[in-house]
Amino acid sequence: MxxxxxxxxxxxxxxxxxxxxxxxxxxxxxxxxxxxxxxxxxxxxxxxxxxxxxxxxxxxxxxxxxxxxxxxxxxxxxxxxxxxxxxxxxxxxxxxxxxxxxxxxxxxxxxxxxxxxxxxxxxxxxxxxxxxxxxxxxxxxxxxxxxxxxxxxxxxxxxxxxxxxxxxxxxxxxxxHPLPVGTLLFIGRRTIEALEKMGIKTIGDLAAAGPLFLEKRFGKHGVTISRYARGEDEGPVLVPSEQDRAKSIGSGVTFSSDLVGEEAVERGLMPLCEEVAAQLRYQNRVASTLSLTVRDEFLRTISRQIPLTPPTDLAKALLDRALELYRLEWSPQKPIRMLTVTAMNLCEAEAEQITLFDEEQHEKRQKRRDLEKTVDEIRSKYGKDALSYGQNGTAPSVRRHRRDEN
Ligand SMILES: [Mg+2]
Incomplete structure (x- = not known):
């Protein structure tokens, strides 16, 4: 070819x-x-x-x-x-x-x-x-x-x-080759840290590292980034109608210091909800289930789900439900190390708008949506940092995880 x-x-x-x-x-x-x-x-x-x-x-x-x-x-x-x-x-x-x-x-x-x-x-x-x-x-x-x-x-x-x-x-x-590995698309912070520990600092280093070695350490993603570094990306330019649709969209953070109390948790959840909502809007979809994953300092993890009625693409609605789950499932003084918000059961946005909303509500939501769209830009920037897809080629899901940058 x-x-x-x-x-x-x-x-x-x-x-x-x-x-x-x-x-x-x-x-x-x-x-x-x-x-x-x-x-x-x-x-x-x-x-x-x-x-x-x-x-x-x-x-x-x-x-x-x-x-x-x-x-x-x-x-x-x-x-x-x-x-x-x-x-x-x-x-x-x-x-x-x-x-x-x-x-x-x-x-x-x-x-x-x-x-x-x-x-x-x-x-x-x-x-x-x-x-x-x-x-x-x-x-x-x-x-x-x-x-x-x-x-x-x-x-x-x-x-x-x-x-x-x-x-x-x-x-x-x-x-x-002289550029830092982090400038390569789809290499997240954690991968960068792990690569640097292995002495792989530049894209040239990454290109020279054995793909088998990278696969052992990073799985399928290791093979992908190795190919990217060597210029073997064969990904086609896809017009929007050809793009894969994610089954779920999530975002998580491991905090540099533990969160205690509802106010801190709300601050932690807000950017995650904003980002998930922005992704939903970008794909013109709404979610009818929200999943919240919480991990404590001993790495004990709980994951709970709650319906979103009506289905939504708004950060505020995601945040409210996530906080509800937090209050239900977590004792207020217990420190939190990591939070992940995932939107599930996704469907196309238009269908929901016609069937479930009267005009006034629709207008309110539209205003809120316009407001929230203003942050889509930075959210999409974060996404480029650390997009990861479902493993083993199963149903794709978009999920990012980043460390708190404080
Ligand atoms: Mg630009």
């Missing part, structure tokens, strides 16, 4: 860039897009390049961001606008191929193998896309060009903003 040409296009500082199009007067000011104070505990969803210079980070609180930069301009998110611009971006990509796989709201893979001859190759297509996006939308994109998806993604991260990087079989040793 002929070599493929895959592009990964990533809109730079997407939320902040769109906000600056709407508010050109802040073009040279430090700007952060933040969720509503009460609903989101004031979390930074995105920042522009000027704010970045002050050390402001995505997902930190407005409070700490303002401490770093008192003159920081805080703008509320406009999710409808982000969706509109996301569609416009993909409309531009469609000029060059119909094989487009969106990855979150501001990234897409394009398989342009079939249109190389028409436009003069992957780099030429990337240059055209970069120009079209800048001239027509006023946004910048970083684009990776390569022979597989994983390296195309690496390429789009390589030169930001407004850069194009081509990774070929000839230059991969030079560009890809």
């Amino acid at each position: 002929a070599e493929r040409t895959i592009l990964h296009c990533d809109a730079n500082s997407f939320f902040a860039s769109v906000e600056l199009l709407l508010h050109p007067e802040y073009k040279d000011a430090p700007v952060a897009v933040c969720g509503s104070e009460e609903e989101r505990r004031g979390i930074v969803l995105a920042k522009n390049a000027v704010a970045k210079k002050y050390g402001i980070e995505t997902a930190e609180t407005v409070y700490s961001a303002k401490k770093k930069c008192p003159q920081l301009v805080i703008l509320p998110p406009h999710y409808d606008q982000y969706v509109k611009y996301s569609r416009e971006l993909n409309r531009i990509y469609e000029r060059y191929t119909d094989r487009i796989e969106p990855f979150g709201i501001d990234e897409s893979w394009l398989d342009v193998t079939g249109s190389r001859r028409l436009f003069g190759g992957g780099l030429a297509i990337a240059e055209r896309i970069r120009g079209d996006v800048k001239n027509e939308l006023g946004l910048t994109v970083s684009i990776g060009v390569s022979f597989n998806k994983v390296f195309a993604k690496l390429g789009s991260d390589y030169k930001k903003p407004d850069g194009i990087t081509e990774i070929t079989r000839e230059n991969m040793g030079q560009i890809v």
